[in-house]
Amino acid sequence: MRLITLTTDFGTRDWFVGTMKGVALGIQPRATIVDITHEIASGDVRGGAFALTASYCLFPKDTVHVAVVDPGVGSERRAIAAQTRDYFFVGPDNGVLSFALAREKIKSIHQLTNDEFFLKPVSRTFHGRDIFAPVAAHLSRGVAIHKFGARLKGFVRLKWPRLRLLDGKVEGEIVHVDHFGNLITNIDGKSLRVFADKPCEVFAKRKRLCPIAPFYGAVPIGRPLGILGSAGFLEIAVNGASAAEKFSLRLGDQVGVRPRVKSR
């Protein structure tokens, strides 16, 4: 398998991503490299972790996933690679891989210390190019993961915001705002099943925001809806417009779902 994905906060204005690909293709000319996104907010490790976890499992088995949101580059933070039942993951050990790893059956995790597989001299500002891209390329060529360094017992985990279920309500928070202005929450499809087919509604700050609907066009243009989105989480959307602009809601704000309150 020759697929490598990249998730970074490097942007696309500079040559950073291009050089990562140049280094990887120099080692594995047959690699197919797919950009997940390079527009994670600068240093937003959790945003990178979320993008990776929303996308990695759509790729074929043995894909090597590289995620580099790395404000601690050059410091003592570890660089790691993990092998799971279906994939490889490569990146800094700062939590950016942790949401995806938490969902996977992990075989082993290794610290990246064997500089035989690095681009030398290794800079202290761009490990994406000097460590992570070459390690990913070597992995995709079939180099065994234990060659890169010693096995680790754990990895840095980011806290996934908890759901609260009480009084017949499910409460969570906004974890991502997408390109369309849809507000993606951490409320997953499974936790919505408590409502079975009973009518329910999305609320924030105790106020009703919108009903749950099966697709955008099920409400009139300009009207809001809650919808189970393609990443498996409840999203607050507006048909034909931006929910982020309509509502003054932001990343981290609390939202919930409750049985529909009849208006009198």
Added chain:
Amino acid sequence: MRLITLTTDFGTRDWFVGTMKGVALGIQPRATIVDITHEIASGDVRGGAFALTASYCLFPKDTVHVAVVDPGVGSERRAIAAQTRDYFFVGPDNGVLSFALAREKIKSIHQLTNDEFFLKPVSRTFHGRDIFAPVAAHLSRGVAIHKFGARLKGFVRLKWPRLRLLDGKVEGEIVHVDHFGNLITNIDGKSLRVFADKPCEVFAKRKRLCPIAPFYGAVPIGRPLGILGSAGFLEIAVNGASAAEKFSLRLGDQVGVRPRVKSR
């Protein structure tokens, strides 16, 4: 042939385009996937149709072109694939394919209903990933188009803005504003031939805007010109600057070409 192109309004901030590629490459690992653009304005079906029609014919024979600007995703709008003499086209049947199909010799158009070729469960918010990407990958592997669903007699057509030719003038409108601020019109090279080699000028709201010139540098820096652009249409440009900023002209505004009026 293994070329697939993507034209969408998904932006590049999220994982949407990456997952479309992951799904397609899982089915056809040898695909080469080329991004036309992912920055069509949200829900701007006509903008997507124009980008596709300006680009598709530059690709080699048998390329599979996917266009997803799909505000009606999840509703009853149909999903279609078309085979023409030279290409395949895949997308929602909302007009986004219609400018390109209007220029092509169509062999057959099919509704996409055979979910054997879909990613399951099919979401109601992201058919780009669940229907269009996998269908494109199967087409590029050589699956015959009739396998995807019943043959259709027609498809939804967007209206291409009409040119008016009268009194020795050609009148059209602005159909795209590009990255450089060039104002691209629907006035094509053929309709400019009525002026043969006689001097002519671009006008809007009856006022002269600029002369026609053969290349940007034919007028001084900062000066406007009309020019037959690379997509085959008259463009209003400014040498070294943005026509969109210089003129208060926007998408849909009327512009025309007339014989040069001598200033007295």
Added chain:
Amino acid sequence: MRLITLTTDFGTRDWFVGTMKGVALGIQPRATIVDITHEIASGDVRGGAFALTASYCLFPKDTVHVAVVDPGVGSERRAIAAQTRDYFFVGPDNGVLSFALAREKIKSIHQLTNDEFFLKPVSRTFHGRDIFAPVAAHLSRGVAIHKFGARLKGFVRLKWPRLRLLDGKVEGEIVHVDHFGNLITNIDGKSLRVFADKPCEVFAKRKRLCPIAPFYGAVPIGRPLGILGSAGFLEIAVNGASAAEKFSLRLGDQVGVRPRVKSR
């Protein structure tokens, strides 16, 4: 070898880059095309030259590098291809290739005049698609460079801003502002060696800006530092934030390094 890189000011909103790839892949279906960036500021030839020179040498031998920042497209400016010991370069002869060529051992440079290798009819607004992409694809297929046109004796060179070394100080200027707001200077690692391991500091307009540090996290969050960046030049950065926003410094502004002045 089948690697082609693209560095342009075409942006990603339109179909321009996509059609360059379509044309190249029609000629060389086995090409792997890597985007360096398409977000060079419109017409900023020097910005394009800098991005190319910061990235080209990370690619494997025989890569064909295409750079198109081409405000003079359609005029009499020449189109060229160069073969160096390790690479090929293709673009307009306006200096965009010159920083890279100045670092390379040049074998020969040729004017692109043989329209047998062009996409016809050649437009006067988009040589990226009509000349540079097809020539790059033919080069990557192994067409000898002398087939494209007559050998040239020279090429247009941009002036690389000079360093001044005096009074134990090194003075240069800001040559690039990156996505993170890091201010990249033309002061290279070699010229910093005059300070050996003595403590030194970055200054601008005679005022001290920040110390030199080995990695971002070596100073507290929100604090500035000078650092030898991954492109081999001194950068002014802020740990966890944007130096461009913190300091009112811009492209072309003078900055320098001097021995640390003890505060009293």
